Amino acid sequence: MLSKKKMDYKKELLKKLKFQYDFEKLARDVYSKDIKKLTDKKVIKTIQSIIEDEKRHMIAVEEMIDIVKKTDLKVKEVKAGKGTKGKKLKIKRESTEHIKSKIFSVVKELEKRDCILISDTVGNYFKDIIDLLTLEKSHRFLYVSYNKVPKYTKATLKEHGVDPNKIIFVNCSGIPNNEDINLKPEELVKLSIVITETAKRIKNLFVLFDSLSSMPTYHTPQVITRFVSSVNDHAREKGYKIIWIVINESIPTTLYNQLCPLFDKVISLK
Amino acid sequence: MTIKKLSSKKAIILFEEAVSLEDIPNMTNIAELEELIDKAKFDKKTETELKNRLKLLRTESVEHSKAFSGLVKYALKKEDGL
Numbered sequence: 001m002l003s004k005k006k007m008d009y010k011k012e013l014l015k016k017l018k019f020q021y022d023f024e025k026l027a028r029d030v031y032s033k034d035i036k037k038l039t040d041k042k043v044i045k046t047i048q049s050i051i052e053d054e055k056r057h058m059i060a061v062e063e064m065i066d067i068v069k070k071t072d073l074k075v076k077e078v079k080a081g082k083g084t085k086g087k088k089l090k091i092k093r094e095s096t097e098h099i100k101s102k103i104f105s106v107v108k109e110l111e112k113r114d115c116i117l118i119s120d121t122v123g124n125y126f127k128d129i130i131d132l133l134t135l136e137k138s139h140r141f142l143y144v145s146y147n148k149v150p151k152y153t154k155a156t157l158k159e160h161g162v163d164p165n166k167i168i169f170v171n172c173s174g175i176p177n178n179e180d181i182n183l184k185p186e187e188l189v190k191l192s193i194v195i196t197e198t199a200k201r202i203k204n205l206f207v208l209f210d211s212l213s214s215m216p217t218y219h220t221p222q223v224i225t226r227f228v229s230s231v232n233d234h235a236r237e238k239g240y241k242i243i244w245i246v247i248n249e250s251i252p253t254t255l256y257n258q259l260c261p262l263f264d265k266v267i268s269l270k
Numbered sequence: 271m272t273i274k275k276l277s278s279k280k281a282i283i284l285f286e287e288a289v290s291l292e293d294i295p296n297m298t299n300i301a302e303l304e305e306l307i308d309k310a311k312f313d314k315k316t317e318t319e320l321k322n323r324l325k326l327l328r329t330e331s332v333e334h335s336k337a338f339s340g341l342v343k344y345a346l347k348k349e350d351g352l
Contacts, residue, residue, distance in 0.1 A: 009310040016303050020327070023296050030291070034284045037276045040352040043344070046337055053330045060323040067319055071312060122332050126294050127301045147342075149290040156294050173286050174279075217343050249332065250339065 013068050021061040028054040102269050103131040110136075110206075110241055113264035115232040117212075117244045119256075120269045125247055126153075128269050129210065130160045132243070137162070139206045139241075142198050144170045144191070147214035150180055170194055185218045188227045195231060199240040207235070207242040212259065213250040221255045229262050236264075275351030285341045292335040300328050 028051055035047045109116055120128055133141065145153055150171050154164035169180040172191065176182035183190050199205045215224045228244070235242045244263070246256065248270060260266050276284075307320050345352055 009306055013303070013306045013310060016299055016306060020296075020299050020303065023291075023299065027288075027291060027296070031288065034288075037284070038281065038352050039275050040348070043281075043341055043352050046341065050334050050337060053334065057327055057330070060326055064320055064323050067316060071310075071316060122293060122335060123297050123328055124301050126298045130298070147286055147289060147339075148294060149287055152290045152294040156298055173290070175283050175286060214339070217339065217346070250336065 010068060010071060014065065017061055017065050017068065021058060021065070024054050024057040024061060028058065102267070103128055103135060106132060106243070106267055106269075107135050109265050109267065110243070114236045114239070115242050115244070115262070115264045117246060117260065117263040117266045118269055119246050119248055119266060122247050122249055124269065125211070125245055126156065129208070129245070130157065130162060132208075133157065133162045133167070134160075136206060137166075139204060140202045141167045142170065142195065142202075142205060142207045143167050144172065144195075144207065144209045145180075146172045146185060146210060146212075147217070148210060149173045149175050150177070153210075168198060185214075188219070188223070192227070192231060192234075195242075196234060196238075199235075199238055205240040207240065209242065209244045211245040211247055213245075213247040216252065216255060221252075221258060224255065225258055225262070228259060232262055277351045278345045278348055281345040281352045282342055285338045285345060288338040289335055289342070292331050292338065296331055297328075297335075300324060300331065304328075 031047050031051050031054065035044055035051070038044055038047070106116065106118060118125075118128070143150075143153070150169045150173070154169070157164045157167075170183060170191065171177060171180040172183045172185045172187075174184055181194055183194065195207055199207070212224070212228070215227075219227070231242060246259075303324055304321075307317060307324070312320065
């Protein structure tokens with residue numbers, strides 16, 4: 001028989017696998033619809049290959065669901081031996097605690113520094129953002145969503161118990177909506193003004209920039225460096241905090257090396 | 271008959287929406303699945319079977335996100351549409 005804790009993990013795992021299956025299906029359907037609107041052969045070929053991947057992913061997730069459903073016999077049960085009655089079984093230190101302690105180190109750094117660069121992986125960065133927003137919930141955040149559509153950010157935050165209504169979103173994705181401050185990704189001067197004006201209005205503001213890695217799509221390294229430098233200078237002068245996120249896999253090394261000296265601290269969460 | 275191209279602006283919207291989908295709900299869920307598999311402590315064989323499939327999802331999702339970001343750059347250059 002499975003212990004209560006294992007049952008909970010199994011239930012949670014099946015729930016998340018169902019979500020994953022629905023996501024893969026949604027991606028397949030959305031991209032299949034998108035492809036019909038396009039005529040460029042290169043783009044069509046790329047998206048077709050992604051659609052094929054999504055179909056394989058659906059099969060892979062279905063297989064995972066089957067494996068998990070059949071785990072009753074496969075899961076190793078830890079039998080309580082002599083002298084273990086009433087004692088809690090020690091569980092190996094988990095990766096989440098490891099990451100959370102790293103996020104905690106970011107929070108600690110923010111007490112004494114104004115401008116921090118968090119270097120992370122595409123696989124983990126948003127989970128780390130959720131942890132950061134959870135730990136710093138007493139502060140008001142200005143979330144600069146540089147190339148992500150805020151509706152997905154907000155839905156995922158909500159799902160993880162972070163109230164998106166307490167966060168001011170600057171939507172630079174180029175897909176405007178009625179809820180947020182909408183800017184084009186090219187409009188860096190306007191973005192600086194929004195950050196400055198919000199910092200004037202809200203005491204102890206935290207600015208979260210997601211992410212620096214998408215900036216090279218729209219700007220040269222010189223422009224990016226100037227922008228980061230000027231925003232950081234302003235944050236130090238006016239005393240608000242700014243946290244920049246960079247995704248390791250998606251930024252040229254030369255640009256990353258040019259940017260690093262502009263921050264008070266660079267923290268790697270890899 | 272001339273085939274009507276999708277404007278670059280509209281194409282960028284499609285691709286950025288795709289980057290958001292791949293990076294946020296998808297990658298976050300994959301990261302959580304990884305944590306849960308570790309916590310559940312399956313036997314070695316089951317764990318490997320699950321993790322191999324998850325690795326495939328993670329690796330290819332990262333590739334998709336990169337591909338769509340690349341398409342945004344491509345669309346920015348193609349002023350006459352796609």
